[in-house]
Amino acid sequence: MEKAYFDYAATTPTHPEVVTAMLPYFEEKFGNPSSIHGFGRETKAAIQDARLKVADLLGADQAEIVFTGSGTESDNFALEGVAFSREKEGRHIISTPIEHHAILETLKFLEKRGFKVTYLPVDQYGMVNPEDIKKYVNDETILVSVMHANNEIGTIEPLAEISKVIRELNINRENRIYLHTDAVQTVGQIPVNVNELGVDLLSLSAHKFYGPKGVGALYIRKGTKLVSFMHGGEQERGRRASTENVPGIVGLGKACEIAKKELPVWTTELTRLRDKLKNGLFAKISDIELNGHPTLRLPKNLDVSIQYVEGESMLLSLDMEGIAVSTGSACSSGSLEPSHVMLAIGKTHEQAHGSIRFSLGRLTTEKEIDYVLEVFPPIVERLRKMSPLYKGVK
């Protein structure tokens, strides 16, 4: 069976050069970086080298990079770290309804512990209006967290404008508002520069851009107050305890180095392939619509809603043909609610249930696009024939 992976937004295959870079750190160079002896000094140096590479990709200083265990940990760390260190200055946080669960669930946890959260409105593309922040901010506001790009619909948020608004607000405030962004879907995929974005905190995860699973980082701008999330030893200058995941960190460093070099090529190539896929699907399938912003979106992302058919049944049918995609339908989430993102941008339950996300990556080929264009329209046709909703349409 042919295989075509269109779920790069869920995770990516580790780059072969990343694996090669990691390998020596399992059996050979295995020392604990906290150890003073040679075995430890060797891995400490490796971590430092990786830190420079991450900092380089983000335009940050190496001392501003803290390694974590994942994107989720970086998100938890950023939000709880700011909340618990600044609760005396205020207990109000502003975010959006389309954040990843790693943000939303952490905010819920903080709400239970006495914090107030305001969710900014988003338009039909999931776009935040930076000016809205002025409306929702209050004396208690200590943090704004807005994702850089949405994992589901691909919309890229106006972070630079948001940070401009916050900088202006901060001029007249004693308790500075911090800006955090969940950049898990953008780092290593589109250019991300912490100074251009003007953020104080930024989360990233290696496995979304050809690094290994189980390692991430948090960018923490110098001077940002933040309590630790993981308490224990003095690793990461006391900011993140636990024996460092040396192979993982080395892998993340390598992934950043590769991304820095390849990014321009990936971006153009993915945009081209994605648009071909989009045009092909829109030509061959009726009653299909794009989710997310038409132009300000991730090059890799194509999210569509297909009327009269449910997402999981499309996903499974594609899977039977070796094609891997994702859906915002309830049926795939483990809960009975469809994607909170789709509902937040004003889609109907039906549209949410009928959503399918194709996400492309560096190994995506023209042939795979052609294969989807050949296989997917008949699947939709077959499922529509089975659908009671399609009757009136025929």
Add this chain to the structure above:
Amino acid sequence: MEKAYFDYAATTPTHPEVVTAMLPYFEEKFGNPSSIHGFGRETKAAIQDARLKVADLLGADQAEIVFTGSGTESDNFALEGVAFSREKEGRHIISTPIEHHAILETLKFLEKRGFKVTYLPVDQYGMVNPEDIKKYVNDETILVSVMHANNEIGTIEPLAEISKVIRELNINRENRIYLHTDAVQTVGQIPVNVNELGVDLLSLSAHKFYGPKGVGALYIRKGTKLVSFMHGGEQERGRRASTENVPGIVGLGKACEIAKKELPVWTTELTRLRDKLKNGLFAKISDIELNGHPTLRLPKNLDVSIQYVEGESMLLSLDMEGIAVSTGSACSSGSLEPSHVMLAIGKTHEQAHGSIRFSLGRLTTEKEIDYVLEVFPPIVERLRKMSPLYKGVK
């Protein structure tokens, strides 16, 4: 230069079979276990297989195992998870002064957030007296956390007796006291059975027993109330969010499988080699004393205090000969305080500063022991000649 690694308690080289087991999960079987499609089902199954292996080593049910990012995370998760889910029942926790920083620092964090912590006394070997729990317990007590074996001095705590005391106390209580143990130094190294120990929660870390760094697990007995530590997606049945570190988890599973098989051999062999090292050192070096319990200790652990010389200078001198050890001296810790464990068991600052830990592992050879016995005594002699404390002794 000859190399001899005697710091297995800090970390271990990943077992070659573990690396082999992990390798397919980087480039080939890379799917996100939360994905419904074939790429995801494949890795979901791999995680489940690993879960069975971890459960098997611990005598637990597979549903009681939650994968985490490290021993530190498991410790943070256990303590904060119980504290935040049961704070209405009580805000008192009992622990010991010789816990790892992952426990002690988390307890400090909880103390800042309104919890009270009592530290049980320990004797000169670092041993807790289970009966003491009855003295320190109160109506507010919700959790007792006592490590299974100490990472520095190797003493094994009487967990089964502690859990017996707690079970008796629980008969007459509405708010059941949970028992957590940090078993990072014992799992995969000596037999650990959650039912024989009678614990509700148990932390482990893969890299301490030939698994990879950056992955651990928390055993959570069925029915134990615990809020999540990492908030986000529905992974691990909603108990630990974040895309699973598939290669790491597979590696942890493999390490458990190997340990289950090899444990008896390791234990006897390490005890033999450790005792040879001990007898050799005690024969060749004067004014040397054992730290920790003489018999109830980890087979791999030999911790000694050597009078008139400071730990870091011994460590560095050994390092120059390719021998890797650890010390409880302040000078190696990044702080100015020597090991809290040494002070808690009543050692003087001088003894603490002069402590050296040899920890052995499955690759330790007779030849390495002989090498240490040849090299170390002259180092001590040389440093003592330099020491103003040694003068009176000569």
Add this chain to the structure above:
Amino acid sequence: MPQYSEKVMEHFRNPHNVGEIENPDGVGHVGNPVCGDIMEMYIKVKDNVIVDAKFKTFGCGAAIATSSMMTDLVKGKTIEEALQISNRAVVEALDGLPAIKLHCSVLAEDALKGAINDYLKKTTGKGLPNWKPHED
């Protein structure tokens, strides 16, 4: 996120009895787009025996497979026998369903009961006593 049995996948791949029956003797219609599953079940009855059954379903793999299995199970059964077919029987016939998908089997039971209710109303003027679909 479900791990389906081979049997479920078989029925999902090649569902039996898809479609509508012209001039059916009973039609059941349950579910709604909010919950993500909609089923329509059609039956043809002769001498109190269900001689044909067909369905149309908008929904996930489990929804389609349970519809398919339910229509298989009722064919040839008397009305009374058909009413004995519980959602659990459908689940068993499919070699199980993931916990979060059990509601699909309930929907299939409801769709069948709805069709029988419709048939009884048309033929006897009275539907099933106290029948209404489960709340979702």
Add this chain to the structure above:
Amino acid sequence: MPQYSEKVMEHFRNPHNVGEIENPDGVGHVGNPVCGDIMEMYIKVKDNVIVDAKFKTFGCGAAIATSSMMTDLVKGKTIEEALQISNRAVVEALDGLPAIKLHCSVLAEDALKGAINDYLKKTTGKGLPNWKPHED
């Protein structure tokens, strides 16, 4: 946990001037076992010039290296010149020290001052004005 310079390691591996001076003209004794570092510095003075210096140290790599470097630096210096040697000069001569090890260089400065103080007391009856070792 320190990353030492090559120069520090050189002095740690082969420390200069280890030992005691018999009938020294001045002895400085600083530190204590609680803080983990103890230094003794011995000087021999001739015509106001430090003609020999030796040390004994209980302490970490940095403590030994700074002692060694300090004794090197003072030899041949007049008392006044020697008093100008700050802990920073020692650190620089060692190509730097990790931040958490800087206190060792302070200790070395103190040990030297202690020895000079002792010498001055013995010879002039008055020690260094206002001198006492840094608090640790």
